[in-house]
Amino acid sequence: MTWANVAEGSGFGPANLPYGVFAPAGGAARVGVRIGDEVLDLAAALGDTVFARPTLNDFMARGRDFWRETRARIVELLTDATRADHTLLYPVGEVTLLLPIAVGDYVDFYASEAHATNLGRMFRPDSAALLPNWKHLPVGYHGRAGTIVVSGTPVTRPLGQRKAPTDAEPVFGPSVRLDIEAEVGFVVGTPGTRIGSDDFAEHVFGVCLVNDWSARDIQAWEYVPLGPFLGKSFATSISPWIVPLEALTEARVPTPPQEPRPLPYLRGAEPWGLDLTLTVHLNGHTVSHPPYAEMYWSPAQMLAHTTVNGATVRTGDFYASGTISGAAPDQRGSFIEMTWNGTEPLTLPDGTRRTFLQDGDTVTIDGWAPGPNGERISFGEVTGEIRPAPEF
Template sequence: MSEATWVPRAEGSGFGLNHLPFGVFSRDGEAPRAGVRVGAYVLDLAPVLHDEAFAAPALNPFLARGRTAWAETRRRLRRLLSAEGAAADVAADRAAVEPHLIPLDQVTLHLPVEIADYVDFYCSLEHASNVGRIFRPDGEPLTRNWRHLPIGYHGRAGTVVVSGTPIPRPRGQRGPGDFGPCARLDIEAELAYVVGVPTALGSRPGPLEEHVFGVTLLNDWSARDIQAWETVPLGPFLGKSFATSISPWITPLEALEEARVEGRAQDPEPLEYLRRREPWGLDIAVEIVLNGTTVSRPAYRDMYWTPDQMLAHMTVNGASLRTGDVFASGTISGARREERGSLIELTWNGAEPVKLSEGDVRGFLEDGDTVTLRATAPGSGGERITLGEVSGTILPG
């Protein structure tokens, strides 16, 4: 079993001592500041740890400190919140900490980091193959370069928004002389990685865990009709840049030790700079919920390219990392229909609509639709951890 905590009902919640995700919150008009989620509470970090870095409106000052500081902060929090040890010590810790536990329903959650750069990859073999079959039915599903490098593009950092932010339907060109609201609005269930430690221009980064603090769920909203018209020859632009939603909670990599797996076999063998040195596949189970109906359950462990390879490719040309950089996996999709991570795949470009519990059907998103991404992963002691969910509702353009 995982270590017990004195926080009420935190054990078994997915947000116990084996998790402790970081976020930013505010209450009653106060300034946003850093907190850690424990069960159904947010722990206000600055007064508990006596550290002004946690009084900042984003996690960036803490993330920039690096792996040693991340690990030490996690150890301190686990000790302060633990129900194990000498009774007098536990009582003293509880007396000092409990006044700074705030129920979740009393706070507003904010974007957890000030986003520096945002990069989106294309790491699922099944997703890339499905999209290739949809758009190139008479050709090869994969482009010639796909198995040789993790393909990606630079997105728009300024339109990354926190879960719960409404998403206005985008407008744009959909073909020659055709301008209007997106008629094929889609989602992409992804896992994003948040960078803490930067690098200098022209340098090579160290191992993933020396730079990346943690992960968060991400929904890459996609205007498929705008995207299809604009994407050749330079790739996604207005079809993607209008909004990207992330969870308010960042799960530390340290909390995912039990979720690490080898990663999928790759053929051909990647070039030397992309060869895996450690097992950075992650056994994370994802769920896509549309208007209350679960429409897909993708498995992240089936991804072809792993985050260490994404980081290596993103920086191999000398590009630097910045604190607050976010890079995402691309759509998480599996081999079966019920594991596809986007509506364009689930409905085969609208030709095979999904059925919802109220009898409705969807090819793509309609105004008023709400999409929620959820995920769990193995944690220490056999208890699963629950990643912070990400949700958004479509508004008319």
């Protein structure tokens, strides 16, 4: 129980307590925790100037013991009726939610077997759907940290080169196959290198929702031989709330069976699969329910692979799961899969049809995980509206 106003089924009760950065009207940006439909001002509530800063980075850098201590203090404050102080709370609708972290490096993975298989079947119909390395290591690429934006930031349609199979030469212009990728992201709190799978929780602070916007036509022309570039680097949206790993104890599940058995550096004593359910909405209509529990590679294995060669992760580094797709058609996390590369258009309840995104479209992804005593742990949402490409 809490003295704060938390509606039943809110998903933002004391079992969750996700962190974010907010600015009250006329005030400076600072760190807060969401409780119900309000934000607890941590600098005022706990009296520590580390929370009076415009990102979570300094707080995260203090390490796991301090994260645990802080969470315990917040729970104690919010559940002790004698310490009730509503002046510490700001309505979510009356503050500005900001990008919660200063992002260092950004890596995006490709960890869904269903997603990788679907794309393999589309583009390599006469070959094996999965490439030979896929079940031996978490495939990923280095993205552009500077274009990670907070939910609600408009997404401008990107420009670039594209070449359809029927084109004699490449052309330049706005992407005509703009897509989403429903993903989950992981925020590094403390630095490290050669991090073993069992040390994941010592370094990763928390989890958020991600939409890695993708220009499929630009990507298709540019990605050979070095991988994604302009088709991926124009915008990646993240939710404003970072759910701490401690809130996800009830959500931990084994990964799907991994055959062949991973090499030793990718094995861990405890599983780090997560039972997270996402929902994708296009212009207010639900179009998909991607299940994170079906992801082949765990976030612990992704981090172990990222650092095994000696690469160092730093406070604020960020990595994402790659598109989350399940085995069923209504569990696909991208429009290229939902419409099978544009050959099977979606018909929405209002009668409109889509293959890829049009200007003015709004995509919202929300998500939740199981919590204690049947509660839900909400991740909030990540949303973005497509704006027309600029004149060039």
